[in-house]
Amino acid sequence: MIPVDNSLITEIIHQFSVQSSWELLAASLGILYVVLAAKESAWCWPAAFASTVIYTVLFWEGQLPMQALLNFYYMGMAVYGFILWRGVNNTENIIAITSRPLKFHIMYITAGLVISFLIGYYLDSFPETQLPYLDAFVMVFSVMTTVLMARKVIENWLYWIVIDSFAIALYWQTGFYATIVMFTVYLVLAAYGYLNWKKLHAV
Incomplete structure (x- = not known):
């Protein structure tokens, strides 16, 4: 029988109880954002805005400065994305779904890794910062990929799969269980x- 770490389970339950209905609300709004985005609905952006307002405060208090800064950036991108997707005259699907060539993605990934390393190296000089390189990686690629989402570049979803995987590792180690x-x-x-x-792109 595989041993169960009761102390870890107890800690997770404790974090869910004390860490707030705010985090649960932000997480719920975040999920709503992705569901609506997958359906190509412009109303995903108001949900994103509300979620990121809450997360900006939570991550700042949790000593994850890059995640707090990232969510502050998301607030602005939510406004930009809503305007872009709705169009000046509220015409739906103004921006068409597009794809980018391999050369673009090679340059995109290289730039993201270099910027992530530089920011992580800087953050590592502050002892109170948790997991600086992982924090920086998630922040940098999330910033870049949100632009691809707003511009309806189809590969943004593939980047999010990678980013979300690293984000899970980050939040597991910093206690944001919800x-x-x-x-x-x-x-x-x-x-x-x-x-x-x-x-939709094939139609």
Whole structure:
């Protein structure tokens, strides 16, 4: 029989109880955002805005400065994405789903890794910062990939699968257990979003 770490289970239950209905609300709104985005609905962006307002505060208090900064950035991108997807005259699907060539993705990944390393190296000089390189990686690629989402680049979903996997590792080690549940759901929804957008792109 595989031994069960009762102390870990107790800690998870404790974190769910004390860590807040705020985190649960933010996670729920985050899931709603991805569901609506996968359906190509512009109303995903108001849900994202509300979720990121809450997460900006939570991550700042949890000493994850890059995640707090990332969610502050998301607030602005939520406004940008809503305007872009709705269009000036509220015409739906103004921005068409598109794809990018391999050369673009090679440059994209290389730039993201270099920037992540530089930011992680800087953050590592602050002893109070947790997991600086992982924090930086998740932040940098999330920033870059949110732009791809707003511009309806279909490969954004593939990047989110990778980002969400690393984010789960980050939040597991820093105690944001409700957020782990959200990002696990994100993994499934990212696969759904890619397949659905691919179908829509082929129409």
